Amino acid sequence: xxxxxxxxxxxxxxxxxxxxxxxxxxxxxxxxxxxxxxxxxxxxxxxxxxxxxxxxxxxxxxxxxxxxxxxxxxxxxxxxxxxxxxxxxxxxxxxxxxxxxxxxxxxxxxxxxx
Amino acid sequence: xxxxxxxxxxxxxxxxxxxxxxxxxxxxxxxxxxxxxxxxxxxxxxxxxxxxxxxxxxxxxxxxxxxxxxxxxxxxxxxxxxxxxxxxxxxxxxxxxxxxxxxxxxxxxxxxxx
Numbered sequence: 144x145x146x147x148x149x150x151x152x153x154x155x156x157x158x159x160x161x162x163x164x165x166x167x168x169x170x171x172x173x174x175x176x177x178x179x180x181x182x183x184x185x186x187x188x189x190x191x192x193x194x195x196x197x198x199x200x201x202x203x204x205x206x207x208x209x210x211x212x213x214x215x216x217x218x219x220x221x222x223x224x225x226x227x228x229x230x231x232x233x234x235x236x237x238x239x240x241x242x243x244x245x246x247x248x249x250x251x252x253x254x255x256x257x
Numbered sequence: 258x259x260x261x262x263x264x265x266x267x268x269x270x271x272x273x274x275x276x277x278x279x280x281x282x283x284x285x286x287x288x289x290x291x292x293x294x295x296x297x298x299x300x301x302x303x304x305x306x307x308x309x310x311x312x313x314x315x316x317x318x319x320x321x322x323x324x325x326x327x328x329x330x331x332x333x334x335x336x337x338x339x340x341x342x343x344x345x346x347x348x349x350x351x352x353x354x355x356x357x358x359x360x361x362x363x364x365x366x367x368x369x370x371x
Contacts, residue, residue: 202315205316224346247370252350
């Protein structure tokens with residue numbers, strides 16, 4: 144059994160509210176939402192941080208954005224828009240060392256972004 | 258001449274402090290930095306928002322993340338980490354309708370991200 148929380152969610156070992164999944168990517172509701180819509184998008188492949196991406200992962204990262212767009216459409220964010228955030232390491236707030244994109248929407252967002 | 262500010266920067270028509278450029282991607286200093294390091298990463302291809310990405314753009318988006326990692330290394334952010342932010346449309350704060358990733362680093366970041 145993986146010790147990585149997001150690997151366990153992807154494997155169905157921990158029940159989260161899944162909003163999308165296929166053979167490469169899983170998207171689920173953040174348990175501590177910071178906006179009316181707050182979904183986390185992860186690859187099934189365990190990649191700790193964005194710094195660990197290889198050239199072979201580039202299409203996968205792009206595909207995660209395609210999934211973000213699909214989730215945004217399902218959450219009716221296509222007109223209003225949304226913010227995507229990826230934290231890399233602790234100073235940025237990355238709490239789980241498995242690459243993930245936060246998709247936040249349903250309200251206006253301030254600047255700076257945290 | 259393009260009317261898009263970021264296309265004009267990519268074309269060298271507007272002088273910005275370029276930190277990386279090749280045939281596909283350009284990265285430059287944000288003129289209103291929100292952190293000690295604040296770089297904007299754009300594709301040369303004019304894509305208005307993340308919602309306009311096609312499947313053919315997936316590798317390009319991944320490559321933008323590879324460039325982000327390279328800029329992060331040059332800015333000595335590899336150990337401390339950084340935050341990547343992509344705003345989609347006005348409610349999220351997208352001011353220029355040309356896809357871009359904000360890379361912010363050099364300080365701790367708060368949550369929520371704006």
